Amino acid sequence: MKPPSLGEFEELVLLMVAALHDEAYGVAILESLETKLDKKVNISAIHVALKRMEEKGFVKSRFGGITSDRGGRRKKFYVITAFGKQALDQQYSIRTEIYQQIPEISFN
């Protein structure tokens, strides 16, 4: 079965969720993405992406412990699912494949 589509921003968030492994929650993803991309990202955009990917089955979530920084609220941690990993792999291989087809000559 073809996995559901994965948008560009969603892909970035999913990559970050995978990279942060078990430590991935809203603000953490936001900050890492902001440092990597070197631009401002909206927290709401990240939440939208996370919710959508959860519906598609790319990530799953659980609540963590209470922290004082968050006004007594729990963090919500995200981990990538096997299905999500598969989607990432597929995206990666398609890109590499096309990338390798670029003929050298076009840059000379």
Next chain:
Amino acid sequence: MNNNKKSIPPRLAQRLLEWFIKDELAEEVLGDLDEKYFYSIKNKSTTRAKLNYWYQVFNYLRPFALKNYRSNSNNLSMFNNYFKISYRNLLKYRSFSAINILGLSLGFTCSLLIFVWVQDEVAMDKFHNNLDRIYSITSREYTGHELTYTGYDTPGLLGEELKKVFPEVEHASNISWKEWHNFSARNNEKIIVGGFYAAEDFFKIFSYPLILGSRENILNEPESIVISRKMADALFGGPEHAIGELIKLENYDELKVTGVFEDHQSDVSEKFDYIINWRFFTQRNEWIEDWHNSGPNTYIMLAENTVAEELRPKIKEFIAKYDAKYTEANHMELDLQPYANRYLYSKFENGKVAGGRIELVSLFGLVALFILVIASINFMNLSTARSMRRAKEIGVRKVNGAKRISLIYQFLFEACIISSIAAIISLLLIGLLLPYFNLLTGKQLDLPINSWSFWMMIIASNLIVGLLAGSYPAFLLSSFKPISILRQTVKNSTYSVVLRKGLVVFQFGLSTVFIAGMFTISEQMKFVQSKDLGYQKDHLLYIPLNGAVAKNFETFKNKSMELPGVESMSQTSSHLIHLENTTSNVKWAGKDPDAKPVFVVSSIGYEFSETLRTNIVMGRDFSRDFNDSTNYIINESALKVFGFKDPIGKSINMWGREGQIVGVVKDFHYNSLHVPIEPIILSFKRGNRGGWGIVRVDPNQTIAAVNNLEKVYKEMNPEFTFNYHFYEDEIGLLYSGEEVVKKLAGYFAFLAIFISCLGLLGLVMFTIEQRTKEVGIRKVLGARVSQIATLLTKDFVKLVFLSILISFPIAYLLSENWLQGFEYHIELKWWFFAISGAASLVIAIATVSIQAIRASFINPADTIRSE
């Protein structure tokens, strides 16, 4: 670390977020936002952090995060239900919904179009910065103690003098009548445009936007001319090249361009392409410098904080001091009219403002309102008639605890939904129709989509129609008692039946009035077009005379007559269908010394009656065989005033010039049929400047004639542009307003009857539906199709008949009133009304009987099979 109050995330934003965000998201989102907030407080300022928090909160206003209200709020779910029920009802009774929506949207379209038009009319000339301080001077002229003239004609010296005498008058300017002239630049570019002569203050009073030149000194020199962008483009290739350049007026006088103004938008009522200094005008028209003569208009701008009411009594008898011929019996009074009112209120009766264009504007406004009312009536009628269908729903709702008020809300809501759909459709329709409407009215109207008031108007009219049309059904239906509804003992109350009938009568009455009105207007216009004007208006053209052609008119005439196509030619000093110069300075033997009759004066050349094909009743035309230079030709009306038995050879004295009457011409119409034919004295045209050539051309060689005339004209006048018009076209222009009204009245009448019929159709369909079983049983018992059809249509036809009877007197009064605007008009005939009544009756019967006949053909087995 940050424990003071300021470091807490904004409460309000938090609450807002909690209010609208999904519960399952709340903890995560709020937590992340808080964390982000504290993080940014450490790095940035608190304000920035708070702003960012707010910004982020608004970012959650998207579908994924919003609470699903359907299950949450009782009120909203009720509205949801209303919406659903209206939607289902709309779909279930498709034909009724279509009738309702179609009727309403036609009504909206018509009234919105008229609204846009009315708005445009009201905005005319209102853009001037000091509008509230600008006034027109109006005058009342008394001749022999009698009020003979009220209007805007004032002495040409008035403006300057008013400014000198009254400190309240800040600026004042006389303005000439509009004159069309040939202008040429040094590079030989030419243009014919119309404009005015006005004093230095003109551009200080009026805020016509200037491109170049300063308002302060733009018209200071007697040779100054200020031109429009259009004229600057045509003569100099752009405004920037125009300043300081010289322009030749009629290839004779030189004028210097001192300014350029922007081309007029559609909000200027009297458009012009040039303004020339007033002194230039008076130098060439010395009679203007006499307080006893009037003609130019005068405008003043009051100083700030001046009350016009205080100035009015002071200027009333202003002229007395200056006019040497001033007497108690013959004098002129002055008054003020706010310039803002001038466009719409320019008609005077008995010395007072008596309307003008405002009559047309309010007439159209009224028509728009009536059509909207007719459309709303459909809506009310159909909803009350069909109330029985909704009765069970109401009963069940009430049993389940619905309050009356919530049922009222429900029906009002439904009505508003239908009217909103109609409004949206009508907006689309207007978009489609506007170009045609513009063609019809000769305006450049746009849908004012940026205008706040336009949208308010749409929403307001939408709500008003929805609420008014919906209110009666809403209150009626919600008052039903559940017990009687569910036991099916409720009947349509007699009150509602009477109301329904009354509304149908009203609708058809109005429609019949519209049809009769349309009939009267088109009959009168037919009369106007076919009326014998006293001369033959077709194949008659006129040429403005100037330069060498004016000077040597006889040469021009002889040369042109040699060429094919030109049958005969004459000339006049003033335009034949706008004879406006009058005099009372005429003396003759046997004149009543107290009487001061007014004569229209003009002068004409040889072959006048031959060219016009008027009838000379007595005597002869001016002729080369006699010395006619001091003689006169009069018309029949003038003959009546003189009272001569045998007029030929009698002497009259006009302006101190003694001459004999050599001919009496049959009365001919020299203006529109709105005004009566006045006594005319025609003298022999001596002047060699200006005037108009009149040419009778061969009907079979019109084009050849025009080409030949142009050739001869160009030969004699190479520096002028040849210009000609047909009298027939010019006469048509006199009635252009009536033509528009005629066309619009046709459309309105059609719309009104169409919408009324839609409503009737709906009612008939409903009645028939209710009586299907009855029809079935009657058929089984042996009733014929014709009997059943009669039974079903009878009631409606009676109503329509009644409405027609009621409409007759109203239609008669309105038509008679309109016709009074014409001095020469048709008599109202009984058959106008008979035909319009018959028309609405036939249309109504056709609408009703098609349905009735269809119903009576239904096989009774289908309708009474099941109970």
